[in-house]
Amino acid sequence: GQNIDQPTEMTATEGAIVQINCTYQTSGFNGLFWYQQHAGEAPTFLSYNVLDGLEEKGRFSSFLSRSKGYSYLLLKELQMKDSASYLCAVRGDYKLSFGAGTTVTVRA
Amino acid sequence: GAVVSQHPSRVICKSGTSVKIECRSLDFQATTMFWYRQFPKQSLMLMATSNEGSKATYEQGVEKDKFLINHASLTLSTLTVTSAHPEDSSFYICSARESPETYNSPLHFGNGTRLTVT
Numbered sequence: 200g201q202n203i204d205q206p207t208e209m210t211a212t213e214g215a216i217v218q219i220n221c222t223y224q225t226s227g228f229n230g231l232f233w234y235q236q237h238a239g240e241a242p243t244f245l246s247y248n249v250l251d252g253l254e255e256k257g258r259f260s261s262f263l264s265r266s267k268g269y270s271y272l273l274l275k276e277l278q279m280k281d282s283a284s285y286l287c288a289v290r291g292d293y294k295l296s297f298g299a300g301t302t303v304t305v306r307a
Numbered sequence: 308g309a310v311v312s313q314h315p316s317r318v319i320c321k322s323g324t325s326v327k328i329e330c331r332s333l334d335f336q337a338t339t340m341f342w343y344r345q346f347p348k349q350s351l352m353l354m355a356t357s358n359e360g361s362k363a364t365y366e367q368g369v370e371k372d373k374f375l376i377n378h379a380s381l382t383l384s385t386l387t388v389t390s391a392h393p394e395d396s397s398f399y400i401c402s403a404r405e406s407p408e409t410y411n412s413p414l415h416f417g418n419g420t421r422l423t424v425t
């Protein structure tokens with residue numbers, strides 16, 4: 200089976216940095232995805248990691264350590280529109296499984 | 308970018324009736340589509356994998372006869388919730404990867420269908 204853990208909620212100030220951690224235990228590993236989901240909307244793809252290390256994409260970066268079963272999503276220069284749920288998803292042997300999501304609230 | 312269209316976005320139905328949800332890939336072909344269900348503040352739970360031209364693969368605990376899936380073409384999959392009950396009220400989301408799929412192909416999601424059964 201697959202077990203994916205991430206914090207339920209985080210709050211940060213506009214312009215700040217927030218790091219969302221994700222730990223996982225899976226049968227097989229074929230990559231880790233991060234998605235952003237605004238309330239009542241579908242998830243949108245943010246990043247993909249399959250090798251250890253940091254992937255940077257503008258204000259968002261994602262890190263993976265396969266040996267530790269650990270990833271994080273780093274959001275820099277936070278904007279109000281970044282308030283959303285962030286989903287960690289792991290592709291195991293057969294399917295993509297999602298964590299419960301971390302709700303990030305950005306305050307002015 | 309790849310677009311997945313899901314319809315309807317919201318539906319309210321009475322207990323005992325059936326509801327059909329459509330999922331279309333607008334600018335790409337998808338031999339495989341996925342149906343997820345999401346309860347408030349919970350994870351996306353995979354219900355079934357829809358395969359073009361063959362039977363869907365259901366996850367453990369998902370009733371095949373209750374959630375009918377048809378994937379008649381490379382761009383269309385439908386989910387029919389039969390004899391709906393209030394506990395079926397949820398957010399249903401379809402998704403697809405472009406064909407041919409590669410190991411790092413992200414899922415493209417439809418906008419979801421909010422089903423309320425009264």
